[in-house]
Amino acid sequence: MNEPVRNHRKKTSPREYYYTTWVPRANYRTDEEPIVVNCADFSNKTSPFTTRIPEGRLDISICYIAEGELFFQIGNSEKQIAKGGTVVVILPRVPVTYGYDGTADPPVRRSYWLHFTGSYALKLLKICGFERGGLFSLPDESGGTAAFTALLDEMRHPPTPLTRTRAAAAAVSLLTQFGRSIERGEEKRRLPKSIAYIREHFAEEIDKHALAAMDGLSQSHYRTLFRRVMGRTPAAYITLLRIEKARRLLMDPDMPIAEVAHECGYEDPLYFSRVFSRMIGVSPSEYRRHGGEG
Helix, strand or coil: CCEEEEEEEEECCCCEEEEEECCCCCCCCCCCCCCCCEEEECCCCCEEEEEEEEECCCEEEEEEECCCCEEEEECCCCEEEEECCCEEEEECCCCCEEEEECCCCCCEEEEEEEEEECCCCCHHHHHHCCCCCCEEEEEHCCCHHHHHHHHHHHHHCCCCHHHHHHHHHHHHHHHHHHHHHHHHHHHHHCHHHHHHHHHHHHCCCHHHHHHHHHHCHHHHHHHHHHHHHHCHHHHHHHHHHHHHHHHCCCCCCCCCHHHHHHHHCCCCHHHHHEEEEEEEEHCCHHHHHCCCCC
16 A cells, blocks of 8 residues: 655644554555554553454554553453553454553553554564564563654654654664563573572672572573573672662661672672772762762
8 A cells, every 4th residue: 555654743642643644543554665664652641541443453563561551352362451561462453452441550551552564564573573462571671661762753753765764673673672572581581590599699699600500501501591681691790789789778878888888798898899980980989979870
């Protein structure tokens, strides 16, 4: 379907819509380009609502619930509740009913939507692990809000071939980021004991050679898998947890820095200060003096 593509923004606070077509509800399918973003929007409404699309849409719909919850009934499935940190993938021509019943406490709801099409659209879903559609719970570090913000930033620009391409690239980046988060979540389940142990004992002396044995892996395999899942080595992850705790403790002006160091697993305050400065960019005392701003 070769429709004139235009940028059309309709803002009805607290919801923002960004369209690239005048087709009603931005609902169409095309194979003329690899990826075409039809519409994207953001909503933080708190009032109850129900939306029914009995014949489904022609394109692919992605919803990311950043905060709060929505209910979904997709195809013949039972009604499901999607809470914050969930991605919902709705395939073309699949009936869907979704909404908010107003019973969540607190009632805040913040969600993002993407509708896209193109000759590469279904293959992209398959690559990212979403080919069957449905609800997918993402790890906290998925960065969904930032990814959708980047997409909406591209959609705000006047329509040109370049801005449409940039919007498509942002959509691909968003989906691949979500796909990687799902993949990492699955991999993380292979390291349940050691990750839980580190999070509980990071301020203590940890035998790093014993971590691999906790999950029944060789040293080399464990180190490779841990780095792929957590984005850093076990030692670097322990340091990260220690410094994050130090940042919280430094907000107490009455707690000596030497005591903060001890509580975070550092017996030498000078060494703690060097590690903190390397990671945060300022010394512990400067961090405290500036109210937690590095």
